[in-house]
Amino acid sequence: MTSVPSKLYSDDVSLVVVLLDTNPFFWTASSSLPFSQFLSHVMAFVNSILLLNQLNQVVVIASGYNTCDYIYDSSSDASQLGLENGKMPSLYSNLLQKLEDFMIKDEKLGKEQSQRAIKSSLLSGSMSMALCYIQRVFRSGPFHPQPRILCLQGSPDGPEQYVAVMNAIFSAQRSMVPIDSCYVGAHNSAFLQQASYITGGVYVKPQHLDGLFQYLTTVFATDLHSRSFIQLPRPAGVDFRASCFCHKTTIDMGYICSVCLSIFCNHHKKCSTCGSVFGQAQSDTSSASDLKRKAPET
Amino acid sequence: MANNIAEKRRQQEEDDDEEDGDLDGWGERNYADERSWEALQEDESGLLRPLDNKAMYHAQYRRRLRSLSTASNSQRIQKGLIRFLYIVLDLSRAASVMDFRPSRMAVVAKNVEAFIREFFDQNPLSQIALVIIKDGVAYSLTDLGGSPESHVKALMAKLECSGDSSLQNALELVHEYLDQIPSYGNREVLILYSALTTCDPGDIMETIQKCKKSKMRCSVIGLSAEMFICKHLCQETGGLYSVALDESHFKELIMEHAPPPPAIAEFAIANLIKMGFPQRAAEGSISICSCHKECKVGEGYICPRCKARVCELPTECRICGLTLVSSPHLARSYHHLFPITPFDEVTPSRQIEPHRRSQKTCFGCQQGLVNPGNKPSLHVACPKCKQYFCLDCDIYIHESLHNCPGCESLRAS
Numbered sequence: 001m002t003s004v005p006s007k008l009y010s011d012d013v014s015l016v017v018v019l020l021d022t023n024p025f026f027w028t029a030s031s032s033l034p035f036s037q038f039l040s041h042v043m044a045f046v047n048s049i050l051l052l053n054q055l056n057q058v059v060v061i062a063s064g065y066n067t068c069d070y071i072y073d074s075s076s077d078a079s080q081l082g083l084e085n086g087k088m089p090s091l092y093s094n095l096l097q098k099l100e101d102f103m104i105k106d107e108k109l110g111k112e113q114s115q116r117a118i119k120s121s122l123l124s125g126s127m128s129m130a131l132c133y134i135q136r137v138f139r140s141g142p143f144h145p146q147p148r149i150l151c152l153q154g155s156p157d158g159p160e161q162y163v164a165v166m167n168a169i170f171s172a173q174r175s176m177v178p179i180d181s182c183y184v185g186a187h188n189s190a191f192l193q194q195a196s197y198i199t200g201g202v203y204v205k206p207q208h209l210d211g212l213f214q215y216l217t218t219v220f221a222t223d224l225h226s227r228s229f230i231q232l233p234r235p236a237g238v239d240f241r242a243s244c245f246c247h248k249t250t251i252d253m254g255y256i257c258s259v260c261l262s263i264f265c266n267h268h269k270k271c272s273t274c275g276s277v278f279g280q281a282q283s284d285t286s287s288a289s290d291l292k293r294k295a296p297e298t
Numbered sequence: 299m300a301n302n303i304a305e306k307r308r309q310q311e312e313d314d315d316e317e318d319g320d321l322d323g324w325g326e327r328n329y330a331d332e333r334s335w336e337a338l339q340e341d342e343s344g345l346l347r348p349l350d351n352k353a354m355y356h357a358q359y360r361r362r363l364r365s366l367s368t369a370s371n372s373q374r375i376q377k378g379l380i381r382f383l384y385i386v387l388d389l390s391r392a393a394s395v396m397d398f399r400p401s402r403m404a405v406v407a408k409n410v411e412a413f414i415r416e417f418f419d420q421n422p423l424s425q426i427a428l429v430i431i432k433d434g435v436a437y438s439l440t441d442l443g444g445s446p447e448s449h450v451k452a453l454m455a456k457l458e459c460s461g462d463s464s465l466q467n468a469l470e471l472v473h474e475y476l477d478q479i480p481s482y483g484n485r486e487v488l489i490l491y492s493a494l495t496t497c498d499p500g501d502i503m504e505t506i507q508k509c510k511k512s513k514m515r516c517s518v519i520g521l522s523a524e525m526f527i528c529k530h531l532c533q534e535t536g537g538l539y540s541v542a543l544d545e546s547h548f549k550e551l552i553m554e555h556a557p558p559p560p561a562i563a564e565f566a567i568a569n570l571i572k573m574g575f576p577q578r579a580a581e582g583s584i585s586i587c588s589c590h591k592e593c594k595v596g597e598g599y600i601c602p603r604c605k606a607r608v609c610e611l612p613t614e615c616r617i618c619g620l621t622l623v624s625s626p627h628l629a630r631s632y633h634h635l636f637p638i639t640p641f642d643e644v645t646p647s648r649q650i651e652p653h654r655r656s657q658k659t660c661f662g663c664q665q666g667l668v669n670p671g672n673k674p675s676l677h678v679a680c681p682k683c684k685q686y687f688c689l690d691c692d693i694y695i696h697e698s699l700h701n702c703p704g705c706e707s708l709r710a711s
Contacts, residue, residue, distance in 0.1 A: 065709065068703075070664055073664065122707050124701060125707025125708075126707065128701040128706050128707075129662060129703045131694075135690065135694045136663035139690060161706075163636060164706050166626065167700040170630055171698045171699045174698060238578075240575065240577075240578075240624035240625055240626060241575040241577060241624075242625035252576075252577075253572065253574045253602050254572075254573060256570065256572075256573050257568065258380055258569045258570070260379075260635055261423075261628050268570065271568070276568035
């Protein structure tokens, strides 16, 4: 990080960590917005953030299908090179080169695997990396840009990432890092809705993908300090009801295993997750003495 | 050594007993600079230099991590996630002693506040109650509840100390309460004991046996010296006994009680608990909330069984008694069940291995792993994904994130 007089870091200097969804399965299927067009919107947006304040910093992390990696960091020295050859602005050439390398690596890693039903990208990995990076910025001293995470996601949620994504969300909440999300996929993403709701970020699902750049600049370019003065999209009702482990249906009331917190929609004899054998069901007017029956030891 | 300290403390305690009260003078001063010589060490050429805190801190953290992981590896990972914890604070005369600055009581109160917040962060489905020992009797300050604010507020309002301390009275009181909670809950008592004596009305051994029988896990953190009766209590009931050396040690000891302890099958019977997942009240709807008994607009949750309105989750419905939670509260506890493995320290010899391409930056934060003198600094590697991490990320990943970025960015086949 460059050494700048500390007082220049006022509260409107931002560090934006952009998580870019590069999942090939999603982008080949997406007809309304081709990846190249999406990328040009995002590049223009990244440039405009860097223009807003000379101290603003942008980090781009790609979340692919098989791996995640950093593809751009505006603070690193490498990104300042490349101007002298006069071909392209440094940001574009660097980012595009890294992105291409990344896509090739991502494809190679996936070769041996067969086609599978779930076509989610590795959101949990890129979120974890972003949070590690932000912790490093926090460690760098009392004067640092205000960090936030922006997820540009199109792929559907991967249920197997649920625990990891939630862990990342809670860690972001603890360090007061808002997670903004712009979802360009077909249906709403429950992960990102929860992420933005819990961490106090903004969730937007653009109606007109042609104008993606406009959505990005009007909503996500605002720094954290200015947000208190601006009318941002209000969080729509986020459904915090749980779905049961047995039928995956959303339930109002259910039974929780006291050992592993699995959720079931009706009473079972044995927990299918941790194998605990349950005693009597807790009746509605439970008195402790009724329940003292010992469960047979597993 | 420990005996020595204890001896000194006791002496000091006796000295200080006369000048009871009047703590205000202490509170104003800043003690940060005290014992500044302890932060220095001598290097090879005899020059003084500041202690390498980072390496020390990291070594300490790794020790803690290892002890945790060996404890949980030996058995199937089952944690008592639903805890009912009574915190017993000893506010007898001994709590006014000033060997902790400004006084034991102030240090205890400050750390209990931090502990309560940390506890609810880690155990969103658990409940805490506070009990105070003063003038030879124990009384309950707050009832079991899940809101950190109400406990902290009640505690801060009652910070006075006087009289003797009675371990038996406290245990009897807590036993009475904890005996009534449902069997799936883990009954725990955490006693913060300042005194070196206990003034009991009867046979404390009987009380300890009673606690053992009702499966209460009693832990004690002493602030003066080790006491046989506390040790005996903890051994009998399966708790932890420790004595704090200084304030930072005390803080460490109390925070050890925040993560859920390994569940012992006999202690809490596995059970299915009926819970409700309330939906948010419609925007702009007006209803009377059952917790404050006030009319409120929007911003609330509706109990799915009795349709009463509550303001906050998690809670118990005041009307029908159903436990109300939201799915993120459950998710907050999952990391206790799926902990990530401790990372291995990378020794320089391993780095030279030819088949591995050397990684120059930390996989998490991209910080360089090579010191200015081209000497590789100490770093760690995840045993599963083999990625390298710097020490700061190591701590962050295990203490807060609970995800390995390397493993998460590989698709598990």
